[in-house]
Amino acid sequence: MKDGFYNIIKGKFLVSDDALKNWRFIIFLSLLALVMIASSHNADKKVHRISKLNSEVKELKSEYVDVRMILMQSRMESKIIAAMENRGLQPSINPPKRIRIIEKEE
Numbered sequence: 001m002k003d004g005f006y007n008i009i010k011g012k013f014l015v016s017d018d019a020l021k022n023w024r025f026i027i028f029l030s031l032l033a034l035v036m037i038a039s040s041h042n043a044d045k046k047v048h049r050i051s052k053l054n055s056e057v058k059e060l061k062s063e064y065v066d067v068r069m070i071l072m073q074s075r076m077e078s079k080i081i082a083a084m085e086n087r088g089l090q091p092s093i094n095p096p097k098r099i100r101i102i103e104k105e106e
Contacts, residue, residue, distance in 0.1 A: 007013060013022050073079060081091055 013019065016022075084090070
């Protein structure tokens with residue numbers, strides 16, 4: 001067992017007669033490690049992109065609420081009356097009348 005350990009330390013398994021299968025295995029493990037590293041980086045990129053998009057969604061929701069509040073305030077009757085008084089228009093004192101058109105059948 002001691003000799004086997006020293007052979008591994010010295011790297012004799014890489015230059016022995018059956019070293020070709022050892023090299024194949026080492027290259028296979030290296031390729032698997034590269035694939036794992038690449039997939040890990042890809043996953044990290046996706047996590048960062050999701051985080052960025054979530055913060056953007058929160059910002060857009062906040063902007064939507066602000067714009068909706070401004071719109072609701074600008075549609076209030078008192079705001080419209082104040083804006084039209086600057087242009088010289090005033091609300092009517094008389095309520096509107098409904099006009100009915102009745103068609104006669106011939």
